[in-house]
Every structure is written in structure tokens, then in C-alpha cells.
Amino acid sequence: MGFYQNIQSMLREHHNGGGKSYSRLVPNMRAAEFLTTFCMQELxxxxxxxxxxxxxxxxxxxxxxxxxxxxxxxxxxxxxxxxxxxxxxxxxxxxxxxxxxxxxxxxxxxxxxxxxxxxxxxxxxxxxxxxxxxxxxxxxxxxxxxxxxxxxxxxxxxxxxxxxxxxxxxxxxxxxxxxxxxxxxxxxxxxxxxxDGFEKIPKYVTASYIVGVILLLTIAICIVAGIVDYYNTNVKKQQPKGLGYTILMNFSLYKNCKYVIALTPAKKGQISTLNCIRAVSMIWIITGHTFSISMAAFGQNREVQERVVSVLLYNFTHHILMVPVKIRTSKHPHWK
Structure with missing residues (x-):
């Protein structure tokens, strides 16, 4: 009887309650994983x-x-x-x-x-x-x-x-x-x-329309607030006062985008390159997590889990670069 016929015979015996050990046929090998691989050949x-x-x-x-x-x-x-x-x-x-x-x-x-x-x-x-x-x-x-x-x-x-x-x-x-x-x-x-049911399109319910209306309304407010803010800042060059206007400006795309991308000059003792490292690190983390989610569908899970990756690059680099700053600003007599 051939090798695979032996395996098939043993699997049938196990299926019928025989329960023979697979380790004697495949010594020094993870018999459980071999069994899994062989069974998957039937699919x-x-x-x-x-x-x-x-x-x-x-x-x-x-x-x-x-x-x-x-x-x-x-x-x-x-x-x-x-x-x-x-x-x-x-x-x-x-x-x-x-x-x-x-x-x-x-x-x-x-x-x-x-x-x-x-x-x-x-x-x-x-x-x-x-x-x-x-x-x-x-x-x-x-x-x-x-x-x-x-x-x-x-x-x-x-x-x-x-x-x-x-x-x-x-x-x-x-x-x-x-x-x-x-x-x-x-x-x-x-x-x-x-x-089953993969071909069926989910039906929209009342909650779906409510969420859609809220999102569209929020987007519309952000666009209108951004236009008003840009006009008052660059054309009229005068910002109105009042609680309602202040609340509206919190939704301004123009104002919030300026704050997000603005870089303030580094203060004395600070390292300006940390801002770049922070940005690269955040992009790396977001991209890595997005890629790992897509890889979960068809990737080799164990290989992905055992791969050496660095998520805390910013923290590591930050502490390395802050050592000379700490030494320079410290009042300890041995560090002067």
C-alpha cells in the first residue's frame, strides 16, 4: 500500500472511531498540522x-x-x-x-x-x-x-x-x-x-437614513463655514463676533485645515525634526494597520504574526534624541 493510501486508511479508521496515532506514521513532525494539510487536499x-x-x-x-x-x-x-x-x-x-x-x-x-x-x-x-x-x-x-x-x-x-x-x-x-x-x-x-446571502444587498432602514442625513448636514455645515471663514479672513478682513458665529467657525474646513498643517517654530532646546518623525510614524502606523486588515483575508496569518515590525518608532527615536537635550538643560553637576 502506498504512502498516501496508508494516510487515507488511517484517517478512515479515525473517522470510524479507530483513533490510531498519526505520530507513528510521520515521526518527528507536527502530526496535527500534517493531518490538517492532508484533509484540506480534499477540498x-x-x-x-x-x-x-x-x-x-x-x-x-x-x-x-x-x-x-x-x-x-x-x-x-x-x-x-x-x-x-x-x-x-x-x-x-x-x-x-x-x-x-x-x-x-x-x-x-x-x-x-x-x-x-x-x-x-x-x-x-x-x-x-x-x-x-x-x-x-x-x-x-x-x-x-x-x-x-x-x-x-x-x-x-x-x-x-x-x-x-x-x-x-x-x-x-x-x-x-x-x-x-x-x-x-x-x-x-x-x-x-x-x-449564504453574499449576493443580497442590505436593505436600508430608518436608522440608515437618519445617519445619512446627519452626515450630509455636517458636511454641508463644514463647507458653508469654510466659505464664510475664508471670505471674512481674506476678503472682508473682519471677523464678526457672537456665540453663534464662534460655534459655526468650529466647523470651518478652512480654519481647521490651517491649524492641522501649521508648524510652529521649534522652541529653544527642542529638536524640530521630531515633527517630521511624528508625521512619518503616524503615516506608517495607519498604513500598516490598513495593510494588515486587507492581508487578514488571504495572508499567511502565522507568518504575519511572527514578522518583526516596529510600531513605536516615534517613541524610540524621541527618547534617543531627547537624551542630549536633557543632558544640556539639566542642572545636575555631573552633566555640565
Whole structure:
């Protein structure tokens, strides 16, 4: 029996309650991470779609069951035709349904052992699928779903997110049942949830309109206050007095922008370059956090967490530069 056949046999035994140790097969290796990597190899769009077993009682709606059957049978015949004729794309169902569905599903990418746990698909490509089956007289549209996997290993749980493109006529609960019951024999029982509704546009409620009106009103006041402030400062050259005018000027874009970008001369004993260091440090922090948020969706989490970064550059540089200033201004006899 080959190496991977051995692994598969052991995993089946574990799935059926055998519970054999993986460390004896892969010595001196993090067996838990190897198990996770091997199980993730099962998450292939063409594999699980071809393995869909709709013969049992899956409590699927009629529309969902018919669309999944068309997709599954079409995928099987698609790969059979490719193997036998070495040609593909001749059928209408291949170019308009099978190939776009497989291409839109998330693919396993490298770095699983380094913390990569999200496999994102192509939302736009999936939502653009609109295939009409003339034989079944059915129109199949693409639906974007996210499969949440929770694989227990030792005393912890490893979470994975895998995006798939399947018929929009199905719900997340229906797909949860279909995927967990035979389509993914190794990791099917670890599916915690299948999330749907990504294609739906959130409905605006009363609170949304209230917040929108407040924001638009605030922006309008800032623009009007800025125009009035600029006119009184540079044209009329006379600032009116009064509580209402003072409150209005607090919203002035012209006044506040001048205060924000204004640099006062450095006082005696101060280091003027600290202002530049402060600005660079703030830009660095804001840019770094913005980049890290976007990286969380598809990055290698462990590699990002273990990377050496400096967030407190300003504090470190500030204290280094302030040492000679402190020595110069100190009255201590040994520092004169």
C-alpha cells in the first residue's frame, strides 16, 4: 500500500472511531498540522461537485436538488469527455456553467502550515453565471457561499474558510447537509456552517437614513463655514463676533485645515525634526494597520504574526534624541 493510501486508511479508521496515532506514521513532525494539510487536499471544487450524492434523503428543496443534479452530472461528463477526447468546451453547459463554477470556487493555496486558513473565490465571476438548460427547462444562476470548517486537533480547533460557487437556488443549510453527507468523506463532519446571502444587498432602514442625513448636514455645515471663514479672513478682513458665529467657525474646513498643517517654530532646546518623525510614524502606523486588515483575508496569518515590525518608532527615536537635550538643560553637576 502506498504512502498516501496508508494516510487515507488511517484517517478512515479515525473517522470510524479507530483513533490510531498519526505520530507513528510521520515521526518527528507536527502530526496535527500534517493531518490538517492532508484533509484540506480534499477540498477541490471538481471533486466534491462530482461526488455529490443526491440519492438519499437530504431534505433539499426541489429547485436546489434539480440544479445540483444538473451541475454534478455535467461535471462528471465534462471530465469524462476531457479524458476520452482530450477536448473540452464544446458543450454549452461546459462554457457557461461547469468551467465558470469550478473557476469561481476558492482554490487551496500554499502556506497552510504557516497559518493560511482562508481560500477566497471569485465573487464577480460566480454572480455572472446565468445558464439555461434546454433539456431540463431550468435556469441556473451562480450563488456565492462560504464553508466554515472546524477541525479539532488535540486540545484545540483549527478553523478554515472556503468559498464555493454553487446554484443560487440552494440555501446554506441545504448545502451544509449535501456537503456533509458523502460529498466530503474526510472533512464533511467538520463543516460547522455554510453561509449564504453574499449576493443580497442590505436593505436600508430608518436608522440608515437618519445617519445619512446627519452626515450630509455636517458636511454641508463644514463647507458653508469654510466659505464664510475664508471670505471674512481674506476678503472682508473682519471677523464678526457672537456665540453663534464662534460655534459655526468650529466647523470651518478652512480654519481647521490651517491649524492641522501649521508648524510652529521649534522652541529653544527642542529638536524640530521630531515633527517630521511624528508625521512619518503616524503615516506608517495607519498604513500598516490598513495593510494588515486587507492581508487578514488571504495572508499567511502565522507568518504575519511572527514578522518583526516596529510600531513605536516615534517613541524610540524621541527618547534617543531627547537624551542630549536633557543632558544640556539639566542642572545636575555631573552633566555640565
Amino acid at each position: 477541490s471544487a471538481e471533486k466534491f461537485i462530482s461526488n455529490l450524492d443526491l440519492s438519499g434523503n437530504l431534505n433539499l428543496s426541489e429547485n436546489c436538488a434539480k440544479d445540483l443534479e444538473i451541475l454534478s452530472n455535467g461535471t462528471k461528463t465534462f471530465f469524462d469527455n476531457v479524458i476520452s477526447t482530450r477536448q473540452f468546451g464544446k458543450r454549452d453547459i461546459d462554457t457557461k456553467l461547469i468551467i465558470p463554477v469550478i473557476d469561481a470556487c476558492g482554490k487551496l493555496s500554499p502556506g497552510i502550515l504557516r497559518g493560511r486558513s482562508r481560500f477566497i473565490g471569485s465573487f464577480e465571476e460566480c454572480m455572472a453565471i446565468d445558464y439555461y438548460d434546454a433539456q431540463a427547462l431550468r435556469r441556473i444562476r451562480g450563488g456565492y457561499f462560504r464553508v466554515l470548517l472546524q477541525i479539532p486537533i488535540a486540545n484545540s480547533t483549527t478553523n478554515f474558510m472556503w468559498d464555493v460557487c454553487l446554484p443560487a437556488s440552494c440555501t446554506g443549510k441545504e448545502l451544509h447537509t449535501a456537503l456533509a453527507d458523502g460529498s466530503l468523506p474526510l472533512v464533511g463532519k467538520y463543516i460547522a456552517e455554510v453561509i
